[in-house]
Amino acid sequence: MTDPSSGGLAEIIAARLIAALAPTQLDVINDSHHHSGHLGDDGTGKSHWTVSIESPAFQGLSRVQRQRLINTALADLLAGRIHALAIRARAPGE
Known part of the structure; x- marks a missing residue:
């Protein structure tokens, strides 16, 4: 689920x-x-995000390893458009 008021950035993050x-x-x-x-508020209303994600890719990984996978996928956004990202990452069944 993404927030339609985010002007497309939520859709980019999700994709x-x-x-x-x-x-x-x-x-x-x-x-x-x-x-x-x-x-860190840049006035756009699109600078602070929470991602709650469940993925088989996280099976057997530590919390830090899971966050690194997410950060890698969003690296260029984190370098410019996203100021803060809260992450809740789990493997199926957790």
Whole structure:
């Protein structure tokens, strides 16, 4: 599920994660409204995100290894368009 008010960035995030990790469940949530006026708020309303993802690709991996896979898939977005990303990553059955 993605947030339609995010102006396409949620869809881009979702597409990247689907291509890289073939998730069985994926939620991309725009949390920017919670950070309005804070450091890192670029005024676009699209700077702070939460990703909740379940993927078989995470089986047997540590939390840090899972986050690295996600960060790799979103690297260029994290370098410019995304200020903060909260990650909830799990393997099926967890």
